[in-house]
Amino acid sequence: MIIKEIVTILIIFSTFLMLYLTFLNIKNKILNFYEGIIWLLIWLISLFISIRPKTIDNFIETKLGVSFFYISTILAIFSLIIIIFYFYNKINILEKKIDKIIRSESLKKIFDRIKD
Amino acid sequence: MFDNFLIAIPAFNEEKNIEKLIINLIKKFKHIIVIDNCSSDKTYEIIKKLPIIFTKHEFNLGKSLSMKTCFDYAEIKNFKYIAYMDADGQHNVNDLIKLCKKIEEKNLDAVVGYRNNLKELNFKKRIGTLILEKIFKLLYKKDIKDIQSGLRVLKVSMLEKIRWESKGITHYFADAEITCKLIKNNSKIEQLPIETIASEPYKGMNIIQGIFLMIKLFSWRLTR
Numbered sequence: 001m002i003i004k005e006i007v008t009i010l011i012i013f014s015t016f017l018m019l020y021l022t023f024l025n026i027k028n029k030i031l032n033f034y035e036g037i038i039w040l041l042i043w044l045i046s047l048f049i050s051i052r053p054k055t056i057d058n059f060i061e062t063k064l065g066v067s068f069f070y071i072s073t074i075l076a077i078f079s080l081i082i083i084i085f086y087f088y089n090k091i092n093i094l095e096k097k098i099d100k101i102i103r104s105e106s107l108k109k110i111f112d113r114i115k116d
Numbered sequence: 117m118f119d120n121f122l123i124a125i126p127a128f129n130e131e132k133n134i135e136k137l138i139i140n141l142i143k144k145f146k147h148i149i150v151i152d153n154c155s156s157d158k159t160y161e162i163i164k165k166l167p168i169i170f171t172k173h174e175f176n177l178g179k180s181l182s183m184k185t186c187f188d189y190a191e192i193k194n195f196k197y198i199a200y201m202d203a204d205g206q207h208n209v210n211d212l213i214k215l216c217k218k219i220e221e222k223n224l225d226a227v228v229g230y231r232n233n234l235k236e237l238n239f240k241k242r243i244g245t246l247i248l249e250k251i252f253k254l255l256y257k258k259d260i261k262d263i264q265s266g267l268r269v270l271k272v273s274m275l276e277k278i279r280w281e282s283k284g285i286t287h288y289f290a291d292a293e294i295t296c297k298l299i300k301n302n303s304k305i306e307q308l309p310i311e312t313i314a315s316e317p318y319k320g321m322n323i324i325q326g327i328f329l330m331i332k333l334f335s336w337r338l339t340r
Contacts, residue, residue, distance in 0.1 A: 099177055099283070103185045106151065106171040110189065 120196035126182030127203035178287025202266040211310040225303035229310035230262035
């Protein structure tokens with residue numbers, strides 16, 4: 001039981017941290033208002049599902065002999081790994097492009113100076 | 117003298133040492149390039165006033181990519197050799213001359229300097245360097261001292277074989293990665309002892325980075 005409570009506290013703490021970070025991103029205009037609202041909702045829904053996982057089973061019943069929460073957890077973990085992989089690659093590609101631009105710009109400066 | 121050589125110096129926040137180093141180098145070398153890696157001090161203002169080739173990365177890309185920019189320049193300008201030197205003034209210009217003469221005389225692919233005064237280093241740095249050397253020998257079957265030495269001369273035509281990938285948090289590993297790739301490609305490589313002048317407190321790797329470098333030594337051995 002204690003473990004369950006610790007996990008709940010951790011989830012609540014993490015959610016509030018993420019809400020705060022999302023709010024900061026909206027304030028610093030990294031996320032626009034609508035994107036910010038969507039992320040805030042995602043955090044709140046995640047918080048609710050994490051604290052009261054069995055509530056979902058009351059809404060959706062499965063005939064597979066396992067709870068909907070179990071299926072959704074597995075799917076969520078798998079989806080998260082796919083998303084992380086996608087963004088990891090995306091960031092790598094962007095990083096390489098930025099590196100290339102900065103390096104070629106710095107070389108261009110040398111050749112421009114030689115021309116002048 | 118040394119017309120075929122490009123002396124490449126990646127610099128980051130080296131306002132205290134860079135001018136003295138360049139002044140010493142100008143006396144002996146014709147082609148010197150300094151890449152300022154978005155320093156927050158006056159490094160760029162200082163190098164602008166000196167009769168050298170200079171440029172600046174608009175964002176800090178780390179030592180590794182600054183070295184690559186130098187290499188790109190050497191390739192475009194058809195230099196035969198490129199010599200890397202640290203900007204903190206820890207290397208002696210006379211040692212660089214020795215390395216340059218050696219690579220030219222013996223038509224080598226690379227000459228790497230190794231610190232012969234390891235005993236003067238602090239315990240942590242000395243042990244770290246020795247462990248890395250032993251692991252390197254075990255993996256690559258070659259006795260190379262000081263695999264991370266920042267003072268080295270390379271043949272520009274070697275680029276395709278030694279194209280290094282270290283960057284970001286591993287940007288300090290570029291020197292070690294180049295050494296590994298040189299050995300893996302059976303390059304003609306020799307070493308010469310060099311002096312190091314400690315101008316300021318050691319800024320190198322910590323223990324975590326050292327362990328990470330060991331892991332990288334394994335991965336470079338397994339990959340191309």
